[in-house]
Amino acid sequence: MSTAKLSLNGQDYEFPTFTGSEGEVGIDIAKLRPESKAITFDPGYGNTGSCKSAITFINGEKGILRHRGYAIEDLANKSTFSEVSYLVIHGELPTPEQLSAFEAGIAEHSTLPAAISDMITRFPKTAHPMSVLSSMTAALPAVYDDYINEDSVDTNVMRMLGHVLAIATEFHKHTEGEAAVPFDSNLDYPGNFLNGMFGSADGGYTVNPIRQSALNKLLIVHADHEQNCSTSTVRMIGSGHASLFTSITGGISALWGPLHGGANQAVIEMLHDIQEDGGDSEKYMEMAKDKESGFRLMGFGHRVYKNFDPRATILKEACDEVLEDLGVSDPTLALAKNLERIALEDEYFVKRNLYPNVDFYSGIIYRAMGIPVDMFTVLFAIGRMPGWIAHWLEMREDGGRIHRPRQIYTGATHREFPR
Numbered sequence: 098m099s100t101a102k103l104s105l106n107g108q109d110y111e112f113p114t115f116t117g118s119e120g121e122v123g124i125d126i127a128k129l130r131p132e133s134k135a136i137t138f139d140p141g142y143g144n145t146g147s148c149k150s151a152i153t154f155i156n157g158e159k160g161i162l163r164h165r166g167y168a169i170e171d172l173a174n175k176s177t178f179s180e181v182s183y184l185v186i187h188g189e190l191p192t193p194e195q196l197s198a199f200e201a202g203i204a205e206h207s208t209l210p211a212a213i214s215d216m217i218t219r220f221p222k223t224a225h226p227m228s229v230l231s232s233m234t235a236a237l238p239a240v241y242d243d244y245i246n247e248d249s250v251d252t253n254v255m256r257m258l259g260h261v262l263a264i265a266t267e268f269h270k271h272t273e274g275e276a277a278v279p280f281d282s283n284l285d286y287p288g289n290f291l292n293g294m295f296g297s298a299d300g301g302y303t304v305n306p307i308r309q310s311a312l313n314k315l316l317i318v319h320a321d322h323e324q325n326c327s328t329s330t331v332r333m334i335g336s337g338h339a340s341l342f343t344s345i346t347g348g349i350s351a352l353w354g355p356l357h358g359g360a361n362q363a364v365i366e367m368l369h370d371i372q373e374d375g376g377d378s379e380k381y382m383e384m385a386k387d388k389e390s391g392f393r394l395m396g397f398g399h400r401v402y403k404n405f406d407p408r409a410t411i412l413k414e415a416c417d418e419v420l421e422d423l424g425v426s427d428p429t430l431a432l433a434k435n436l437e438r439i440a441l442e443d444e445y446f447v448k449r450n451l452y453p454n455v456d457f458y459s460g461i462i463y464r465a466m467g468i469p470v471d472m473f474t475v476l477f478a479i480g481r482m483p484g485w486i487a488h489w490l491e492m493r494e495d496g497g498r499i500h501r502p503r504q505i506y507t508g509a510t511h512r513e514f515p516r
């Protein structure tokens with residue numbers, strides 16, 4: 098086993114290293130503070146591994162994303178969201194019997210407890226659905242008294258998957274002044290989302306297969322993404338042994354920020370603003386480079402991907418197909434492509450490895466499908482659900498200490514109280 102050496106104030110310290118299955122090297126500094134009284138300083142955690150995980154592998158330099166060893170391109174093009182959810186959560190692709198049982202479990206838990214459905218109807222119709230989603234998942238321990246029981250974990254996983262879809266669609270129906278649409282076991286997960294949004298409690302709505310297949314792809318590309326802001330939040334909360342529902346509520350809240358999952362809504366709003374302002378791409382690219390302007394090119398850049406985001410590549414292709422298949426002509430697609438073209442040639446963006454991320458094209462597809470803009474991040478949350486669940490389960494199985502980073506204090510030293 099190789100070791101890493103650190104010299105501090107004339108003293109040498111040695112730390113064990115370990116290697117992951119894809120050759121990534123970690124330096125185990127657990128003994129650093131006890132032995133040297135010093136800590137590492139890594140704001141934004143860009144160089145800090147918080148756990149070992151067997152769920153998702155990302156190589157940001159090469160643009161690789163794999164779940165449980167399977168390439169995202171294969172999963173997006175050849176699989177279903179239910180199958181990928183099972184894979185991410187349980188570690189292996191399901192047999193046909195396991196998949197049927199999994200889908201039946203989602204269907205079984207697709208009906209919300211009456212108290213939750215009732216609360217959904219009490220929100221203002223103008224409420225942001227991300228606020229409604231996190232409020233309702235936060236309320237689940239109030240209605241399930243087995244929320245923390247060890248032997249209810251499997252049931253709570255299925256409740257989570259079934260309920261988030263129902264919370265999102267029931268709230269949308271509430272905003273339209275319409276009754277909730279019951280889950281239809283003849284439809285898959287994306288089909289039920291579309292039926293719940295655009296169908297009617299009386300039936301008579303046929304899910305468009307192009308929309309259904311596009312949504313399947315969109316949900317799959319969001320299924321997991323290792324230790325991002327929201328997943329780390331789920332693990333952080335779960336490390337204190339909070340319930341699955343409570344930990345995931347924190348993940349939903351973290352996802353909402355415009356630098357994270359909220360970027361899909363922010364991209365569309367940005368494209369709309371640029372268009373309203375005359376569609377001058379060059380002007381906005383200059384603003385994005387000027388730190389004083391306060392403007393960032395939303396949907397661009399990523400902490401880990403420094404070549405391309407493979408999810409964005411999948412969605413860029415899907416975007417062209419979906420718009421063509423649905424016969425939708427969207428001028429924002431041309432604007433988005435123009436911004437991308439300029440950025441890929443511009444020294445500022447090239448030097449900083451800023452490429453379109455998953456959120457750059459997803460919003461254009463959602464919009465072509467008729468999904469309201471403030472539901473975009475909710476769809477990200479629904480897609481990310483298997484990842485959050487898998488990380489919560491993995492952390493629980495691995496055991497480990499409560500997450501508790503340290504700090505370097507920079508405030509006032511001791512002073513006498515004035516009275």
Ligand code: ACO
Pocket residue numbers: 141355356357358360385386392393394395396397398399400401449451454455456
């Ligand atoms: N537009 C303009 N400049 C940018 C952008 C952008 N979108 N993103 C990064 N930069 C610049 C920074 O100003 C910085 O420049 P500097 O070196 O001259 O100071 C450099 O690129 C590095 O950027 P950081 O902010 O340090 O990168 P970080 O890894 O911390 O942030 C993030 C990544 C948050 C994604 C950032 O690129 C960003 O704000 N992008 C826009 C929001 C977005 O699309 N978020 C979705 C991310 S994907 C996801 O969460 C699903």
